[in-house]
Amino acid sequence: MSEATMTRSPATVGYAPWIIHRATAVLLVILLAIHVGVQVFGITVFYEAGVYQPLLDLTLLAVFTHGFLGVRATLLETTWGRTTKRLAVWALGILFLAIVAIRLIG
Numbered sequence: 001m002s003e004a005t006m007t008r009s010p011a012t013v014g015y016a017p018w019i020i021h022r023a024t025a026v027l028l029v030i031l032l033a034i035h036v037g038v039q040v041f042g043i044t045v046f047y048e049a050g051v052y053q054p055l056l057d058l059t060l061l062a063v064f065t066h067g068f069l070g071v072r073a074t075l076l077e078t079t080w081g082r083t084t085k086r087l088a089v090w091a092l093g094i095l096f097l098a099i100v101a102i103r104l105i106g
């Protein structure tokens, strides 16, 4: 088996989605470390500073953005027709946006 690790080309998925996918991945490393630190290891400093809820909201946003871009990239790699792909990506995007909006605003 080859030792090469392949990631997607920005030319395939679009440059902005490519950057945002990776930026949210890096952000998630930090946010999930904080989240698990608080929930599992009982770190209280974020509660005391009053920033835990905003950080949790940001985690929700980052998870859904990153997840959307990952599923979008996978959909773009299918053999589906152009219109079907566009419809599927838009449907997914609207669904994810609705979930995040209802959770954060509602």
Ligand code: HEM
Residues within 6 Å of the ligand: 032, 035, 036, 039, 040, 056, 057, 059, 060, 061, 063, 103
């Ligand atoms: C052992 C691991 C985990 C534990 C014990 C845990 C526990 C919790 C708890 C208790 C809450 C509610 C916090 C509150 O409302 O004050 C929460 C919220 C949340 N968790 Fe986790 N979690 C874990 C792992 C994860 C992972 C791996 C992710 C992301 C991939 C994640 C994403 C979130 C998000 C986005 C929220 C906010 C949900 C919302 O506002 O509706 N958690 N978690």
Ligand code: HEM
Residues within 6 Å of the ligand: 006, 007, 008, 021, 022, 025, 026, 028, 029, 032, 063, 064, 066, 067, 069, 070, 071, 073, 074
């Ligand atoms: C520390 C946290 C995370 C890091 C560092 C990370 C990093 C990455 C990277 C580098 C990629 C590959 C992008 C590409 O080749 O185009 C990826 C893909 C993906 N990620 Fe994450 N990710 C994390 C958490 C998550 C979470 C919590 C979810 C779920 C919401 C998620 C869902 C996905 C999906 C669906 C893909 C596409 C998978 C595929 O096509 O095989 N990731 N992630």
